[in-house]
Amino acid sequence: MNGDLLTLNRVGVRLGGREILRDVSFGLRPGQFTGLIGPNGAGKTTLLRVILGLQPVTSGEALLDGAPRPARDSSIGYVPQKLVIEPDVPLRVRDVVSLGLDGHRFGIRLPSRARRVLVSDMLTAVGAQRYADARVGELSGGEQQRVMIAHALISRPRLLLLDEPLANLDISSEQGIVSVLARLARAEHVAVLLSAHDMNPLMPVMDRIVYVAAGRVAVGDTDDVVQPEVLSRLYGQHVDVIRVHGRILVVAAPEGVDEAEAAAEDAGVIR
Amino acid sequence: MHYVFEPGFFASGPVRVALAVGTVIAVTSAVVGVFTVTRGQSFAGHSLADIATTGGSGAFLIGVNQFWGYLAFGAGAAAFMEMIGIQRRRGRDVATGVVLGAALGLAALFLYLGTQYSTTTGASFTILFGSIFVLTPSTVPVLIASALVALVTVLALARVLLLSSLSPDIAAARGVPVRAVGAAFLMALAVSVALSAVIIGAVLSTALLIGPAATALRLARSPVRAAITAAAVGVLAIWLGIVLGYDSYYWPPAGRGWPVSFFVVTLIVGGYLVTYLRRGERRADPQTPQENVDAEQACSPA
Numbered sequence: 001m002n003g004d005l006l007t008l009n010r011v012g013v014r015l016g017g018r019e020i021l022r023d024v025s026f027g028l029r030p031g032q033f034t035g036l037i038g039p040n041g042a043g044k045t046t047l048l049r050v051i052l053g054l055q056p057v058t059s060g061e062a063l064l065d066g067a068p069r070p071a072r073d074s075s076i077g078y079v080p081q082k083l084v085i086e087p088d089v090p091l092r093v094r095d096v097v098s099l100g101l102d103g104h105r106f107g108i109r110l111p112s113r114a115r116r117v118l119v120s121d122m123l124t125a126v127g128a129q130r131y132a133d134a135r136v137g138e139l140s141g142g143e144q145q146r147v148m149i150a151h152a153l154i155s156r157p158r159l160l161l162l163d164e165p166l167a168n169l170d171i172s173s174e175q176g177i178v179s180v181l182a183r184l185a186r187a188e189h190v191a192v193l194l195s196a197h198d199m200n201p202l203m204p205v206m207d208r209i210v211y212v213a214a215g216r217v218a219v220g221d222t223d224d225v226v227q228p229e230v231l232s233r234l235y236g237q238h239v240d241v242i243r244v245h246g247r248i249l250v251v252a253a254p255e256g257v258d259e260a261e262a263a264a265e266d267a268g269v270i271r
Numbered sequence: 272m273h274y275v276f277e278p279g280f281f282a283s284g285p286v287r288v289a290l291a292v293g294t295v296i297a298v299t300s301a302v303v304g305v306f307t308v309t310r311g312q313s314f315a316g317h318s319l320a321d322i323a324t325t326g327g328s329g330a331f332l333i334g335v336n337q338f339w340g341y342l343a344f345g346a347g348a349a350a351f352m353e354m355i356g357i358q359r360r361r362g363r364d365v366a367t368g369v370v371l372g373a374a375l376g377l378a379a380l381f382l383y384l385g386t387q388y389s390t391t392t393g394a395s396f397t398i399l400f401g402s403i404f405v406l407t408p409s410t411v412p413v414l415i416a417s418a419l420v421a422l423v424t425v426l427a428l429a430r431v432l433l434l435s436s437l438s439p440d441i442a443a444a445r446g447v448p449v450r451a452v453g454a455a456f457l458m459a460l461a462v463s464v465a466l467s468a469v470i471i472g473a474v475l476s477t478a479l480l481i482g483p484a485a486t487a488l489r490l491a492r493s494p495v496r497a498a499i500t501a502a503a504v505g506v507l508a509i510w511l512g513i514v515l516g517y518d519s520y521y522w523p524p525a526g527r528g529w530p531v532s533f534f535v536v537t538l539i540v541g542g543y544l545v546t547y548l549r550r551g552e553r554r555a556d557p558q559t560p561q562e563n564v565d566a567e568q569a570c571s572p573a
Contacts, residue, residue, distance in 0.1 A: 074445065080441060095493055
């Protein structure tokens with residue numbers, strides 16, 4: 001179907017009577033870097049879990065190559081959010097990356113030279129070879145993200161999903177992760193879908209944006225989507241989009257204030 | 272040599288059996304223990320040991336070998352924990368606490384009744400603290416076979432267990448039946464606890480499970496090395512415990528050996544303390560890998 005790797009077709013999810021996602025439709029193409037942007041609680045994680053098949057849909061469908069995703073396939077790589085790895089977990093960085101190849105398999109694996117080379121090439125690609133022998137639980141947040149990206153990419157997926165990989169990172173690690181991802185997405189022709197509550201670190205690399213608010217999405221080029229009219233419709237309340245020094249701020253009016261009042265109030269002050 | 276091995280050590284039948292069975296069980300417990308600690312299920316292991324105590328004392332009361340009691344109650348408890356465990360994380364502590372209290376209360380009753388109806392007053396001691404020198408010969412093949420089954424199960428699940436402890440979501444997304452794998456592991460854990468209960472006693476069995484694993488996780492970085500180190504620590508503790516237990520027949524009060532469990536547990540705890548102190552020293556060393564260069568560069572004013 002139309003060359004899309006992933007197609008979401010009017011996906012809706014209800015959990016315990018609450019509507020989490022409504023009428024979500026978009027497609028992802030190989031080699032494209034897509035930002036899944038929206039405030040906390042908007043439904044980003046649920047959307048990623050739908051794509052992974054971890055969250056059943058109430059309506060609609062998620063298709064990979066135009067068909068439902070088979071279980072046990074390795075075409076989607078996944079980096080979950082807020083991974084907490086205790087320092088006493090006996091996994092070195094190279095073990096974690098190696099589990100990306102065959103961590104879903106049963107039985108014993110014998111050491112192999114080909115695998116060692118593959119793992120160490122992957123670590124070099126994400127810039128993590130320096131701490132290849134450290135325990136993964138002893139690394140900083142940014143270092144762990146690089147390792148998890150290597151873990152997700154080593155099985156050569158065609159789609160890479162990352163859930164808030166930039167949360168709690170300092171600015172230099174943030175930039176490092178984004179540039180590694182952008183480079184690998186191009187080189188390996190992988191479709192990347194990365195969720196974030198702040199779109200600014202992604203601006204230089206993002207080809208498309210999927211903006212989520214209140215369980216609904218707006219999809220397209222950043223300039224078309226990040227507009228006050230589009231986002232206000234999505235949020236169901238007045239929203240301002242402020243561009244300063246190449247940065248974009250999305251500012252919501254306080255609850256209960258109507259559009260005219262909000263506009264008047266916002267005229268002087270940026271909240 | 273005979274200062275270490277008192278006369279007749281290697282000629283003694285019970286000693287040979289103890290060494291053979293002890294070795295197999297120590298290896299199984301240690302390897303299962305590495306995954307138990309990694310998965311954060313040490314408390315589950317302890318709970319299974321408490322419930323196994325009830326099973327062992329019940330089995331003694333009705334005249335069945337204790338191993339079957341340990342195994343039946345341990346496996347039953349594992350199945351129960353699996354059923355309540357996943358759905359409701361909260362409230363599990365309370366439920367576990369209540370159930371464990373009831374289990375040990377029952378064990379007290381069974382042991383009391385057991386000593387009333389038979390004259391072997393050593394039974395309570397055997398169930399609580401083990402009896403590696405008086406293993407019933409007919410159970411030896413069963414013990415070794417059970418140990419091997421638990422060990423093979425855990426080795427076969429090794430990679431999926433590691434991936435699940437890294438992130439259950441990643442494992443599930445890659446098609447791992449995370450829940451079934453968790454249940455299978457819990458069963459292997461129950462078997463391993465039942466086996467250690469036979470040799471070092473139901474209430475001490477977690478020492479052989481958690482102790483060597485905790486020590487190994489301080490010494491070795493990778494999963495394979497951690498498992499091998501844990502097995503070595505466990506086997507060493509059992510062997511030394513058996514030697515000391517045998518030798519202690521000649522210690523005061525002469526003619527009655529000290530409990531092997533005492534030696535095994537003391538050696539395991541001692542080993543753990545040594546690595547704890549050593550590792551603590553190394554933490555202060557600026558060359559440890561947890562110091563990361565990025566952070567240093569970011570912090571220095573350049």
